[in-house]
Amino acid sequence: MSDLEPVIGVEIHVQLSTRTKMFCGCAPSFGDAPNTHTCPVCLAHPGVLPVVNGEAVRRALIIGLALGCEIAPRSIFHRKNYFYPDLPKAYQISQFDIPICGRGEFTAIREDGSELTVGITRAHLEEDAAKLTHGGGRRAGADGSVVDFNRGGTPLVEIVTEPDLRSAADTATFLRQLRQTLLFLGVSDCSMEEGSMRADANVSVRPVGSQTLGVKTELKNMNSFRFLERGVEAEIARQREIIASGGHVQQETVHYEPDTGHITSLRSKEESHDYRYFPEPDLVPVAPDPAWVEQLRTEQPELPIPLRRRLVDEMGLTQEDAEVITGSPELVAYFMEAAGLADPKSCANWIRGELRAQLRETGQEPWESNVTPAHVAALVGLLAEGTVSVPAAKEVLAGVIETGDDPATVIEARGLGQMDAGDLSAIIAEIVNANPDQAQQLRDGKDKVMGFFVGQAMKRTGGRAEPQAVQALVRAAVLGE
């Protein structure tokens, strides 16, 4: 049924990496011994009261500003009531009709360079639930469930989008770039694996051209963008099939099984809770000083999407280069420093290519390694001057990674400088003379054999020869060109 289009909106939960929880002084934690980061407040002991974490408010505002959201002059908290052991108060303190950040929008860039603009409905503050482990967890032999309250009360910002997405690929692109932006803002670790960023997708299909929305399902809690993309794809396919066979999509929560590729139903919305939202009487409204909000606006770092445009338009990088370079704020800072000293495009090539490839063994990131941005710039400069060949430059880089010495020192120490032209001609002449068969093949027009000569020359020179120079010299020697 090609006349059906998917309509997708997402809800993203972002754990804020604040020093303390949303409403108490405990440190949020991941991976520590269970129930070691708790206090009477986050355990909901009788008589305790929540107090809003000011840093969480600041970070929510930073997120809202980056998403172009309207900032509410006065937002309030609500209680969302439901019984579950992961929620010790049996209500979650969240925001309801007056969230801290209202409407905004976010524009991502697709691989082909086109823009993908998604409306932001709202971004609000709330607290995370505790972690439930079913089937006994560490309590040997028990078949019950255990609760770890370390996560309970961690500050969350929930970002809700408009149903503006039209494909699984766009959904993944949007989420990846949103994550990148959040990382640049320094508000969250955004780890899908550790659950500090979680995304649910609302998926429906409708006839192309229709303005009304179809019945949606909610695809829950995917722990990677790859699975989310596949899950959305699978759910779209499932809904298309249902409609193609004359059925109706049920409103329900569904789950994608990455192992089988199947969609399974979690619970029907018919049993959905009445959360009995009402204003949280234990808290006063959040009314950020407008001057403070303005200050946060001006202090905002350059964000990856505008930065990507600038890298392509002003610095000559490809879309792909720009996407890789804007992968993290650290990498951007690293690149910018190198690009200030040498040709940006060449710096980008070396950083995203050879440098990252060589560092893969140690698992280091460029900024963690011995190689400084100045080293990269120096190497790019030496290449441009012809002081080193490309293969030699790779060795120089290996040397810098090893020692932390600057490239010139490594070249000097290891004799990796470009060969004197006369010396290289002599070596080429020897190789041509020693391999008459291959020389004949070249004369016969079999250009492939050139690889053989280049290889031989590299072997003889220890990689110091510039391949293009080798080719020119071989042609001169064999063909008289």
Place this chain on the structure above:
Amino acid sequence: MGLRDLSATEQIAELAAGRVSSLELVDAHLDAIARDDVEAFLAVDAEGARARAREIDALPERPPLGGIPLGVKDALSTRDIVTTSGSKMLEGFRPLYTATCVARLEQAGAVVVGKTNMDEFAMGSSTENSAYKNTLNPWDHDRVPGGSSGGSAAAVSAREVPWSLGSDTGGSIRQPAALCGIVGMKPTYGAVSRYGLIAFASSLDQVGPFARTVADAALLLKHMVGHDPMDSTSLEWPAPIDVPMATDLAGLRIGVVEELMGEGIDPGVKAAVEASLGKAEALGATIIPVNLPTALSGLATYYVLAPAECSANLSRFDGIRYGPSAEADNLLDQYEVTRGRLFGPEVKRRIMLGTFALASGYYDQYYGRAQRVRTLIVREFAQAFEGVDVLASPTSPTVAFPIGDRTADPYAMYLADVCTIPASLAGLPAISIPCGLSDGLPVGLQLAGPAFSENRLLDAAHALEQAIAFDTRPPGLAT
């Protein structure tokens, strides 16, 4: 007259003069608490209190509250001292922390001797909803002391402590103070930190003092008010609470709330209130009739909002993290059996009322409408205070009623708070002082003022108290 007949202020003076030690005072009261003729206490910390008294006696300088005993309503969290809020749900529960207001008073030299009986989770007007026992009215042991802070009121009236703490949501300090013939004050909402007060209805709950004199109540309040970083709704207090000295009411405009002087008010109560207003006039006050037409809707408004908030506040009691717990095979049973067995009928009634009032489809009709009426009441008070300085009314429409008289009729019980609820909804300070007797039982006069008007209210109450000269000693009280 024994030591226990002295007011708190007098006891502090005796300590300062070195005529008595804190340990002697504490022991004298602990002896009375050991008998506890009126069943006021749920828990007694005799050893802790004596140890603290000895510590204070050994200090080079006495703290401002000297080291005299304090009774604390069981709704307030006290570290290591069993705190149940009058409920089986928290039977044997020893908190990990002490409520801010109690900690502040301890810091100032109060010695906590024990926890006082109350209606379960502060829901009630007679203390008969306590899951543990009935507290008796010291004036007539067949009658209720009022509630929900009935234990704190009876303990002060029966001289088991010179003063105590209560909490007031819709009248739970003022009404029992009236029924026991003592002073009780609910300060401006936000004056005293609620951190450690086991919540009933968060937007209404407020901690306040019980004492036998207005000056004592002022002194206790003085050491509690002010912002607490643990309670966002607590307020920076603009000026210290003064111990009142006024002897006249010259220039004071007293508004008499006509709606609270009419139908439903016992003639004996009305007469005592009118007599005290006559005394106020003699002291120089002007008496002005005032209308608060929406005030009578306060009761209905309150019985939507307070249950709504309590339905969420009491959801945490599930037997999983603390307190007793029912054995159950699955999660739903765990919740249902624990809550079904351990909550009393009035608590369940209010949880159900509140759950209904917040339910999808009913929210606007109940909770939303009640909030709007609350706003109207706030405005009405504001308008009234343009023309008067304080508002006067009976504290309770009746004197203390017999134990068991209203337990079968929740609505009759709810009516006990009709005079106190409006100031609660508006967040205003209000004080009840004993103003006379009706059929040999105490009658309370309620004075309410604008937010932050505690000092003026206390001054007015003090001046009237001197003129009324009520004898707070219940007849027949053992010495």
